[in-house]
Amino acid sequence: MKKAFLSLLLFIFLSTHLYAAQSTIMDVEGNACMGDDKSRKQTEQAAMADAKRNAAERAVTYLRSETQVKDLAVEKDLIDAYSHAAVKVIQELEKAWFKDTAAGECYRIKIKAEVVPDEKSMNKATQAKDFADDPAAPLKVKLWTDKQEYKQGEKIKIYLKGNKPFHARILYKDTAGNLLQLLPNPYRSENYFNGGIVYEIPSGNDRFDLEVSPPFGQESISIYAGTAQLGDINLAAQGEVYRVMTKSADVSRLTRGVKIQEKSGGRKDLPSEFSEEALSIKTGR
8 A cells, every 4th residue: 555645654652532522413493583672682692592492402302212221320321411511503504584473573593503411421421331332322433543652664553433323534633733634535435334343444445554654743533423424624635645624623613514414204304413532642763
């Protein structure tokens, strides 16, 4: 195989978890009317608050119906986590004023929202035995490397495994801050993985190796995964991988712009489960 861009050639001296998170992403609406006690701005704010409230309630409803873990204590921790969740606005999809015959001037907004469960309760649930392998639990994708230390000339292998089927994007950030997308890449466009199976990167149609070579320093590998197809970012082919042209600060938000689609059986706009994890990589001789 040909070797990828030089910034991929690294020496892992220490590998630790830098960041890990689970959440639920959905498209949701909020409405509010002016009445006698609200200005237009206050009405817009009330509609946004209504959308966020609807997102939080829908996340709990989805959790109860779709994630049926066998351990009652774990189920309680999950419900607690989502009952005390934070709601983040990823994107404002639609917004408009309209006239209601009964309520007068009203405002409607549709957003793509991410419901982030309470970290303490979520961590407690995920520590339970077999949670990471339970397909009835919220999506959890694990990311790791084959060794903690490499010598120059050795090749690095990345592994990933999810508890249920998922779509994924794998990114690599070098010491200079260059961001590369390892998967999907120009020779491997498929980014769908089955649950319960360990996958190796690079493999299959990949045409790059991760071979240890300078420059050395602090680097990272990240995975974004969702039960729906992930949002798009700007990419440019760089040999056997892609260079990420989107600003680093915007990658996470745009990736969370998941494509919510109608499910089988006429069930529309089901939320997408989302999982993010990163490994901190220290490189050296």
